[in-house]
Amino acid sequence: MAPTRALLEHALTAGVTALDTAFNYDCYASHRVLARTARELLGRFEVSTKVGYFPDGHTLEPAKLRAAVEQTTAELGRTPDTVFLHNPEHDPPGLAAACEELASCRAAGLCRAWGIATWNPAPLLAAAPTVSVKPDVIMVRAGLAVRGEVLDAAERFTAELGAGDRWGMAPFAGNPNDPVWSKVDATVFLEPGQPASRIQAGLAAAFALPAVSRIALGTSSPQHLDELAAGVRYVARASVVDEYRELLRAGTEQ
Known part of the structure; x- marks a missing residue:
């Protein structure tokens, strides 16, 4: 559910200055809804989003990922700070090409940073050596509800890719x-x-x-x-x- 204007204002008062969303949230309308709700407040937040899910299913096809990033920028009315590959564990063989595409999006100024958001990185460990570009950040599940093997895989995956940072979700x-x-x-x-x-x-x-x-x-x-x-x-x-x-x-x- 998209945040209300009042909640966004309250977040800033509470010292929360980052928003995380995704291309497919809110029935693929999340960026438009966020921009309409936040208006001038949006520039006061760091915005991260994710691409990989589409109305016809999940894919890491590079052309679709780039189109989604371009659409995201247009709908937000600003460049997203970070764009993540969304659950690439659904297609480990496509990981390397998808990473190269998001790195290309960053180089083209379509985002300031890129990364990988994975619910379970274990299926991606075998594909990690094929990735030739270094992600800025890896986002993984965190906390007491996460199984031990998923925690271990998150640490291994971050190290394998040489990611600059790791976020939790x-x-x-x-x-x-x-x-x-x-x-x-x-x-x-x-x-x-x-x-x-x-x-x-x-x-x-x-x-x-x-x-x-x-x-x-x-x-x-x-x-x-x-x-x-x-x-x-x-x-x-x-x-x-x-x-x-x-x-x-x-x-x-x-």
């Missing part, structure tokens, strides 16, 4: 309002005595599972946005993160 499995998150006590990841809520502690853990510099998540609630924005000051304890990862690996091996 979906730290609460796509639904931070699910009652389960009020029952998961992630505060064990923090130093004792810190006044973080369980959601804030879960966000802190997500920044370390795997290590990411930023996290994309969705909310339509100003109160929830405030809680999350205030939660970025908490940092998970490395010793607890390491212990948790070892437990995940042990569970995978059994």
Whole structure:
């Protein structure tokens, strides 16, 4: 669901200055809706988006990717800051050519940076050596809902491609309002005595599972946005993160 004008204004007040969307969101109207809703506010945000899904299905065909990036720029009325390949694990053999196309889009000034957004990078590991261009950023799932083998694959994939940065997404499995998150006590990841809520502690853990510099998540609630924005000051304890990862690996091996 596209953010409202009021929520965008509130986000800026809360110190949130980045928006993440995709070509296929909101029935392929996300960029037009965002531009119409944000108007002059859009220039105050860093905008990332994704290409790869089309009305006739998912494809990494270079010509379709470039056309989507060009359409994105036209609909936003500005150059997107970052464009990601959207879930290329659906077509690992097409990864190298698709990466070259997005690198070409960056060189042509159609975006300022490019990257890969993958729900599960494990299927892409075998194709990684065929990629000859270095992505600016890799976006992967992050947080307590991610399986251990996916966390390991995210770290391997980032290293294999020599990506300059790694971002996280979906730290609460796509639904931070699910009652389960009020029952998961992630505060064990923090130093004792810190006044973080369980959601804030879960966000802190997500920044370390795997290590990411930023996290994309969705909310339509100003109160929830405030809680999350205030939660970025908490940092998970490395010793607890390491212990948790070892437990995940042990569970995978059994």
